[in-house]
Every structure is written in structure tokens, then in C-alpha cells.
Amino acid sequence: MSNKATHPPDTPLYPIREVSRLTGVNSVTLRAWERRYGLIRPQRTPKGHRLYAQDDITRIERILQWLNRGVPVSQVADLLDQPETVETPTQDAGDWASQRQQLQLTIEAVDLPKLETLYHQSLALYPLSVAINELWQPVILSLEAKWADQPDELVRRTFEAFLRSQVGIRLHYANQATRGPLILLSAMPEDPGLLWVLMCALMASEQGYRVQMFDRSLALKELPNAVSRLHSSMVLLSSGQRESDDYIRQTLPKAAETLNVPIGVCGEVAKLRENDLRDGPVHMLGDDLPQAIARLRPLLRESGIL
Template identity: 85%
Template sequence: MSTKATHPPDTPLYPIREVSRLTGVNSVTLRAWERRYGLICPQRTPKGHRLYAQDDIIRIERILQWLNRGVPVSQVADLLDQPETVEAPVPDAGDWASQRQQLLATIETIDLPRLEALYQQSLALYPLSMVINELWQPVVKTLEAKWAIEPDELVRRALEAFLRSQVGIRLHYANQATRGPLILLNAMPDDPGPLWMLMAALMASEQGYRVQLLDHTLPLAELPQAVKRLHCSMVLLTSGQREADDYVRRALPDTAKTLNVPLGVCGEVARLRDAELRDSDVHMLGDDLPQAIARLRPLLRESGIL
């Protein structure tokens, strides 16, 4: 079946921004699916603006279903018009395992032009939550486990610098384009770098939050003043480490009581320390970053901020 749009004249049509909001797929990815793979074919206004019908939205949801089953985006077109019971094909070189291997090798050889190409490609072809879950988060965990045994400061710092630059550019323009709540994001003191913080910043920005990053760990005692002066709606702390016992068991809960906004924790530390802080004023959001960021909106509503 052709993807050419042939909708009746009275069919409701939606602009790309609204379709992005409804499906969770950003506009860059929607355009890439159309141009590179012909997965969708929206109507166009006389000025060339894309307009999507309900059928297109349903098709986008089916694309997401196939991607979530591990099918590479290059194979989805052949499956969209097949019966729902058709089995997913055996993944080829475009599957997530292969992409993780490519990304790991590229990071460890410090091939920055290739790293930028892989980064941009992943964000263009897949929803960000999928990219974080299936690609970047597993790769960062693999690297941190390796670096715990064999430290490689050059590779770590090169990766951090790359992501700080890419994420910083994205945040600059995203913060200007939204009026969403401002999240103050900071790494915890034992975290050797900002990798978890940068991934969380990407996810938060994608979900419509404004994000304020701090390059260096801010002492907990200074958070109340930072919240007041920056007009933050929430503080989110990240770490890929266990963090010190006194910091987790005493300092964090005490600080949470002094803030007039929620204090959340995500990253590996949230998984490792969940039981210790579950009954405190600290909100443990887990180590799955897309899920952690998804929990912010209900939390802000419960706190009366939204």
C-alpha cells in the first residue's frame, strides 16, 4: 500500500508540532522517517507545511511498536502494511546491539567526527526515550563499569566534552522555545563526570522542561539559595555512583526538608539507594532515565507547582 496521503477533504489535519506532542516523536525524526524511508507521507499546505491525518498518527504509532520490538527503522516500511500477527524479522546490522558496539568503538577510539555522525543519526531516526534506553544509557553503563577497573581519563573527558557541547546547544534553543518549569540539574559529589546529568538533561528538555545545568557539584547547603535565585521548580540530582553513606542517609533528607520545591534523584544511585530513602522527602526516580523524567510531571502536580 502506498503511503501517499489521499484523505477526504473534511478529514481533520494536524501540524507537525501537534503530531509530535501526540506521539512523542520529535519533528526532526518525523521528517527523517518521511524523507529517508518513506514511512509516512503527510499532506502539504501551499507553503509546504506538513499536515497529518489520524491515519498518519496511527501509522506513526505502528512504527513505534515495531521499533520497540527491536526492528531496525530500515526494515519497518516492509512491515507496516502486513497483518498484525506477522513476526518481527531477525535484526540485522542495524539493530541496537550492533549500534551499541559501533558507538562504544567510536568513543574508545575518540573518533569525534564519527561520534557526531552517530549521535545525530540516532536522534534523527528514533524517539529520544528509545535512544537513551537502547543506546546511550547502556553504553555509558558499560563504559563506567570498564573505567572502574581500568580508568581512561582521556576517553571519559573527550566524551564528556562532546556531550556537553551537543547537549548545551540543544538546551540553549529548547529553553528559549518553552515556558515549562525550570529544573535545576546537578551531579552528586562522588560522580566522576556529568554523563548521567547530561542524558537526564536531554530527556527533560525533550519533555518540555527548561533545564539549568551546573558544571560543578553545588554543595547541598547552597541549594535553597540556588532555587530562590534561579526560580527553579525542582532540583534533580544525578550520579552513576553509590555516593557516601552520610551524604545519602543524612545530608540529602535534611536538604529536602529545607527546600520549597521537590528534590529528586536519578541514575545508578537511585537504584542502589532506593530502599534507604524511600520513606524520606527525597524522591527516588530510578535509573531508567526516560521513566525518571516521566515521573516529574505527576510529582510537580502533587507538589502544587503545576
């Protein structure tokens, strides 16, 4: 299929707002795919507004399929017009590894202007779930593994402060724009920072939830009061650590029984402690953050909250 806009005159056309709703790709990303890579070529009104036909929407869906298979956006153009049966390029052929290396080196160099550029670029070029899965989560895992052997508080705290500022701005406006369920989001006691919480907050906000994020681990005994006073629909806890046996096996399940809303766990701790919490009152949502957030809506429906 050509990416040229050559639709018949009677072809139904959709504005970018509607295409974003249909495909789940935000308008900033759609514009970036057009301007930077020429992946789509919508028609324009006399005033310059973009209009998309059904074959443009189909093309966007194919782009998403390739991205979700781990193909970097820079390679998608060469794959779009190939047969559906073409195999996914090997990882060696992609540039995810180089992007991850560049991001990690930038973080470790405490180069905040470049970090801001990479942050906004990743969120503009990719759906958030792809950006988190392929770029941000792997880099955070790599950094935390390195910091476990060679602590670097300056890098960690600077990186967290940067993300806290960026995510905080995003949450502020997103919370005002949606009436979705409110999630209380907190780190667990042994997590030394907010990196996992911040990634969860980004993903939850993207999926239409309002997010109340705590800068420090909220004591479990405070959860009932927090849920009541903030009118929360769910509590979500995250950690990149294993957390203590007593906390996971006793304190957390007891706290879950005192709540009248679901309590879920995501991040690395969900993988490390899956067997410990599998059959209890705490919902294990997994270490894949986009999938973890996707599991919230069915969980809220089962609980009678939605």
C-alpha cells in the same frame, strides 16, 4: 496499510507541526522517517509543505509502538503492514547491538566528527526516549563498567566535553522557547563526570522543562539559596555511582528537609540505593531516565507547584 498518500479529497489534513504535537515525534524525526526509510508518505501542498491524514497519524503511532518494543527503525517498515498480533522480532534480529558497538568504538577512538554524525543521526531517527534507552544509556553503562577496571580519562573527558557542547546548545534554545518549570540539575559528589546529568538534561528539556545544569556537584548546603535565587521548581540529582552511606542516609535526607521544593534522584544511584531512600523525603525516580523524567510532572502536581 499502504504508505502511499492516497487519501480522499475530503480527508482532514494536518501540518507537520500539529502532527508533531499530537504524536510527540518532532518534525526532524518525521522527515527522517519519510526520506530515509519511506515509513510515511504525507501529501504535499503546491509549495511543498507536508500534510498528514489521520491514517498517517495512526501509522506514526504504530511506528512508535514498535520502537518502544525495542525494534530498530530499520526493521519497522517490514512490520507495519503485518497483523497487530505479530510478535516482536528477537534481539538477535535487530541492529541495536551493532549500533551500540559502533557508538562505543567511535567514542573510544575519540573520533569526534563521526561521533557528531552518530549523535545527530540517533536524535533524528528516534524519539529521544528510545534513543536514550536503547543506545546512549546502555553505551554509557558499558563504558563506565570498563572505566572502573581500566580508567581512560582522555576518552571520558573528551566524550563529556562533546556531549556538554551539544546538550548545552540544545538547552540554550529550548530554555528560551518554553515557560515550563525550572529544574536544577546536578551530579552527586562521587560521580566522576557529567554523563548521567547530561542525559537527564536532554530528557528533561525534551519534556518541556527549563534546565539549569551545573558543571560540578553543587554542595547540598547551597541548594536552598540556589532554589530561591534561580526560582527553581525542583532539584534533580543524578549519579552513576553508589555514593557514600553517610551522604545517602544522612546528608541528603537532611538537605531535602530544608527545601520547599521536591528533590529527586535518578540514574544508576537510584537503582543501587532504592532501599536506603525509599521512605524518606527524597524522591527516588529510578534508573530508567525517560521514566524518571516522566515522573516529575505528577510529583510537581502533588507538591502543589503545578
